[in-house]
Amino acid sequence: MKILVLVKNVPEVAEAELEIDQGALDLEDLEMVVNEWDNYAVEEAVRITEASGGEVHLMTLGGEDDEDVLRRGLAMGAHAASHLCDEAFEGSDPATVARIFAAAVKGGGYDLILTGVQSADLGQASIGVLLAQELGLPHATMAIALEPSAGEVVVTRELENNTSEKVALPLPAVVTVQSGINQPRYVSIMGIRKVRKMTIEQIEADDLSLAEDALGAAASMVASQSLVLPPMGDGAQMLEGGLDSVCDQAAAILREKGGLA
Amino acid sequence: MNPLRMPFWGVEWAWLFYLLATLALAVLALGLWEKIALWAQGRRAAPVASHSHPLGAVLADVFLGRRIWQGGRTAGLMHLMLLWGFLGLFVGTCAVAVDHYLISFLQGRVYLWFSAGLEACGLLLVLGLMLALARRWLLPVPRLERRPDDTLLPLWLLAVACGGFMVEAARLAATRPPWEAWSFVGYGLSGLFPSAVAAREAFPWLWWSHALISLGFIAWLPWSKLAHAIAAPASLYLQGQPLAVLAVAAEEGDLAALGLRHLLHLDACTRCGRCVEVCPAAQAGEPFSPRDLLRRARRQARLKYSPLYRLPWLRGRRQALLERDRAADWEAAWYCTTCRACLEVCPVQAAPIEMIRKLRAGLVEQGSAVPPQLMDTMEKLFRYGNPWVAKKGAKAGWAQGREIPDLNKKGAEADWLYFVGCTTAIDTRAQGIARALSDVFIHCGVSFGTLGKKEPCCGDIARRLGEQGLMEEQIEATQALLNKQGLTRIICTSPHCFDTIKKVHPLFSEEGLPLQVLHYSQMLHRLWQQGRLIFDHPLPIKVTYHDPCFLARHNRLVDEPRDLLRAMPGLELVEMADHGLNSLCCGGGGGRMWHEIPGQANLAVRRLEQAASTGAELVVTACPLCLIMLEDARKTGGFEDKFAIIDLSELAARALGLAATDREAAVNP
Ligand code: SF4
Numbered sequence: 023m024k025i026l027v028l029v030k031n032v033p034e035v036a037e038a039e040l041e042i043d044q045g046a047l048d049l050e051d052l053e054m055v056v057n058e059w060d061n062y063a064v065e066e067a068v069r070i071t072e073a074s075g076g077e078v079h080l081m082t083l084g085g086e087d088d089e090d091v092l093r094r095g096l097a098m099g100a101h102a103a104s105h106l107c108d109e110a111f112e113g114s115d116p117a118t119v120a121r122i123f124a125a126a127v128k129g130g131g132y133d134l135i136l137t138g139v140q141s142a143d144l145g146q147a148s149i150g151v152l153l154a155q156e157l158g159l160p161h162a163t164m165a166i167a168l169e170p171s172a173g174e175v176v177v178t179r180e181l182e183n184n185t186s187e188k189v190a191l192p193l194p195a196v197v198t199v200q201s202g203i204n205q206p207r208y209v210s211i212m213g214i215r216k217v218r219k220m221t222i223e224q225i226e227a228d229d230l231s232l233a234e235d236a237l238g239a240a241a242s243m244v245a246s247q248s249l250v251l252p253p254m255g256d257g258a259q260m261l262e263g264g265l266d267s268v269c270d271q272a273a274a275i276l277r278e279k280g281g282l283a
Numbered sequence: 284m285n286p287l288r289m290p291f292w293g294v295e296w297a298w299l300f301y302l303l304a305t306l307a308l309a310v311l312a313l314g315l316w317e318k319i320a321l322w323a324q325g326r327r328a329a330p331v332a333s334h335s336h337p338l339g340a341v342l343a344d345v346f347l348g349r350r351i352w353q354g355g356r357t358a359g360l361m362h363l364m365l366l367w368g369f370l371g372l373f374v375g376t377c378a379v380a381v382d383h384y385l386i387s388f389l390q391g392r393v394y395l396w397f398s399a400g401l402e403a404c405g406l407l408l409v410l411g412l413m414l415a416l417a418r419r420w421l422l423p424v425p426r427l428e429r430r431p432d433d434t435l436l437p438l439w440l441l442a443v444a445c446g447g448f449m450v451e452a453a454r455l456a457a458t459r460p461p462w463e464a465w466s467f468v469g470y471g472l473s474g475l476f477p478s479a480v481a482a483r484e485a486f487p488w489l490w491w492s493h494a495l496i497s498l499g500f501i502a503w504l505p506w507s508k509l510a511h512a513i514a515a516p517a518s519l520y521l522q523g524q525p526l527a528v529l530a531v532a533a534e535e536g537d538l539a540a541l542g543l544r545h546l547l548h549l550d551a552c553t554r555c556g557r558c559v560e561v562c563p564a565a566q567a568g569e570p571f572s573p574r575d576l577l578r579r580a581r582r583q584a585r586l587k588y589s590p591l592y593r594l595p596w597l598r599g600r601r602q603a604l605l606e607r608d609r610a611a612d613w614e615a616a617w618y619c620t621t622c623r624a625c626l627e628v629c630p631v632q633a634a635p636i637e638m639i640r641k642l643r644a645g646l647v648e649q650g651s652a653v654p655p656q657l658m659d660t661m662e663k664l665f666r667y668g669n670p671w672v673a674k675k676g677a678k679a680g681w682a683q684g685r686e687i688p689d690l691n692k693k694g695a696e697a698d699w700l701y702f703v704g705c706t707t708a709i710d711t712r713a714q715g716i717a718r719a720l721s722d723v724f725i726h727c728g729v730s731f732g733t734l735g736k737k738e739p740c741c742g743d744i745a746r747r748l749g750e751q752g753l754m755e756e757q758i759e760a761t762q763a764l765l766n767k768q769g770l771t772r773i774i775c776t777s778p779h780c781f782d783t784i785k786k787v788h789p790l791f792s793e794e795g796l797p798l799q800v801l802h803y804s805q806m807l808h809r810l811w812q813q814g815r816l817i818f819d820h821p822l823p824i825k826v827t828y829h830d831p832c833f834l835a836r837h838n839r840l841v842d843e844p845r846d847l848l849r850a851m852p853g854l855e856l857v858e859m860a861d862h863g864l865n866s867l868c869c870g871g872g873g874g875r876m877w878h879e880i881p882g883q884a885n886l887a888v889r890r891l892e893q894a895a896s897t898g899a900e901l902v903v904t905a906c907p908l909c910l911i912m913l914e915d916a917r918k919t920g921g922f923e924d925k926f927a928i929i930d931l932s933e934l935a936a937r938a939l940g941l942a943a944t945d946r947e948a949a950v951n952p
């Protein structure tokens with residue numbers, strides 16, 4: 023079985039102090055990591071091929087540094103990777119990104135295309151679905167289990183309140199993978215070093231049979247206007263000072279409000 | 284009549300004996316060949332360095348059983364009796380063979396003394412064996428197992444020895460040679476035979492049964508745990524091999540791919556259980572035992588590399604066993620705190636601490652059996668250079684309000700680099716150490732600086748978790764930074780950073796400047812000796828000192844911290860049951876600080892129970908990990924009104940009257 027997994031490099035923001043620079047997240051102090059959901063998708067694809075043969079191909083769309091996300095996937099056991107990298111792709115909305123992917127995927131002979139349910143940075147949750155549309159393929163979202171067999175894949179989809187639905191799709195098909203479908207393996211530094219020499223296919227806009235105006239911001243119907251950091255909540259009171267002073271203030275407030283007997 | 288030996292006296296069918304003996308020797312040879320084949324495989328996997336332990340010490344350990352005595356007198360006595368009894372009989376048997384087949388020399392007085400000597404050895408062996416059996420069955424020593432072969436082996440050997448005495452007794456009773464009293468045991472037993480005729484009739488039966496039992500024993504030797512007779516001396520000889528930069532092959536996460544030294548360890552282990560007795564994880568009732576790990580490793584090495592298991596009809600079984608062991612090892616790999624207590628007591632230096640690291644390295648490379656929390660820790664280490672927060676530049680916060688030179692800056696100079704370390708720099712409780720220590724240094728006029736926000740991780744956690752590639756990367760990055768800034772004199776807060784920078788970093792910096800690395804307790808000790816650190820604020824308080832494993836056992840630093848404590852006026856130092864080199868681990872090492880394991884116990888609570896029984900009002904330690912573990916256990920284990928936990932540096936600051944440390948509150952709960 024030949025499986026394609028679409029992956030994305032995203033900034034890790036959970037514990038970081040975020041800043042906005044010209045309407046976008048300031049990436050200066052942020053580390054880029056593989057999009058969590060895509061990581062599950064890569065693991066699932068690798069497991070399928072480990073169990074029953076075949077190969078896993080990775081694809082990402084992004085800047086030069088985003089090649090890391092492909093190396094990581096190769097270290098997990100993927101067999102090949104393509105990097106869609108061109109200034110012309112910048113500013114694309116999800117529909118346009120899906121169109122670019124579709125152009126790159128065509129003729130690849132994939133039986134199954136996987137990607138994460140959504141991306142951690144933009145959370146559109148639409149690339150998988152739009153890509154299926156572009157390619158005219160059946161799709162299933164929110165997969166928490168995959169059982170591929172000849173000509174078919176049975177997908178268990180996660181629904182609300184612990185219910186799930188099993189759907190069967192003829193192959194080829196596009197499936198978006200929910201977190202928790204598996205436990206992705208650890209990728210060691212040695213593992214990454216071992217795949218350092220593997221060549222990654224570079225794909226530019228010219229390599230795709232797409233009109234120039236079908237790419238980038240020009241082709242996009244949706245444009246990002248602004249990014250807003252969460253406002254400081256009204257209920258929160260920030261205490262200033264050293265540890266001792268902060269503790270004293272906190273204790274005083276508690277005492278005052280009757281929190282301390 | 285000249286006293287002399289009578290070979291095959293009254294025994295017919297000597298040819299049958301020779302046939303059986305050949306068979307027994309063939310089985311013995313097969314066993315030895317299997318071991319040698321395994322060892323050769325290990326040598327190819329990881330050859331041993333030419334460096335080895337001083338021969339004199341090894342011989343003393345082997346022939347006097349020094350390390351066995353250290354763990355208990357009965358055990359020492361038992362082993363000495365068995366060793367010398369067995370050895371004497373072995374040499375005696377060889378002498379008999381020489382006498383019989385080569386040059387005859389066992390006659391006259393020589394023969395008489397020889398006989399008496401053998402009698403003594405036999406007696407020693409019998410007594411030793413009885414003691415061995417008694418230790419398992421009558422005065423059970425809890426650490427000893429009672430597996431079938433633990434009983435069968437001594438019983439068998441007892442049968443060999445007693446059978447030998449009976450054969451001799453029958454011969455003496457039948458012939459009554461004038462020199463019979465020299466064979467004093469046999470002579471004593473010869474009275475059991477009512478007449479010379481009866482003895483004569485019993486003789487062939489006794490002889491043959493003795494012969495069969497003995498030959499069986501010979502055949503069994505290399506397959507039994509008596510193989511330690513060869514492996515243990517070798518293991519002792521190869522102890523303390525220099526650390527080497529290990530090439531990490533993907534080791535499939537199992538213990539089979541071990542080098543020669545480790546394979547010898549596996550055969551050297553006699554399952555005495557001393558490691559289990561001191562292992563903090565095993566003691567606390569966690570489903571882990573260093574001894575079991577070794578046993579499985581031994582079985583795996585055999586299954587994978589023994590030529591015998593390549594035989595077609597053993598293959599199926601081999602696979603099944605391998606799978607089973609592998610699953611058990613995957614679970615066991617993460618309990619060890621790398622505290623080194625096992626190695627400290629192991630009589631043959633075989634305890635598995637290093638093997639566990641190899642096991643982890645294999646699991647990390649293979650990837651899918653790494654616990655998610657540790658994955659997260661390693662990813663943080665990789666991306667953010669610390670195991671705590673997914674945020675860059677988190678390491679300078681502790682120094683707010685203090686003027687400490689940043690040695691990254693051009694022109695900044697200091698005699699010492701204070702290497703704060705991830706935990707001390709980031710954890711709110713441990714930050715108190717950094718603040719106290721820098722205050723003490725400033726007070727004593729030490730010229731020092733830090734690397735501030737840019738301080739890298741030294742690679743210790745990656746090392747302990749088996750993330751070899753990450754460790755290398757971190758060490759190389761650290762070394763590059765130190766070289767660039769020309770920093771060679773380093774003081775570490777954490778005994779863990781200290782251990783890794785001191786022992787492992789030099790392996791990675793061939794052209795680098797020679798490092799001088801101190802733990803802060805050593806630095807304070809120096810200052811105290813030079814009279815630059817004078818504790819002038821009385822602390823009328825009773826304290827006990829918890830030795831961090833990486834100071835005490837790994838680096839033999841037990842006196843320095845105690846000297847400092849004793850130098851503090853008014854302070855009374857009392858010791859816990861386990862202290863110094865026998866310290867009991869707090870449970871924070873080996874990556875366990877960042878990992879909750881199913882079935883885990885709170886190791887630090889056990890430590891604090893010991894502290895509580897000393898009546899101390901303050902538990903002092905000298906490691907950020909110990910500090911955090913003990914502090915947590917103080918709260919969760921209900922010790923809050925008993926004592927406080929404090930770091931040596933913080934106590935030193937108090938004894939200098941440097942109250943500025945904002946953690947002073949911790950001293951007065
Ligand atoms: S490893 Fe050492 S201490 Fe542990 S059982 Fe084996 S011989 Fe005894």
Ligand code: SF4
Pocket residue numbers: 558561562563564565573618619620621622623624625626634635636
């Ligand atoms: S190093 Fe410590 S925790 Fe690890 S096996 Fe040995 S005694 Fe147990």
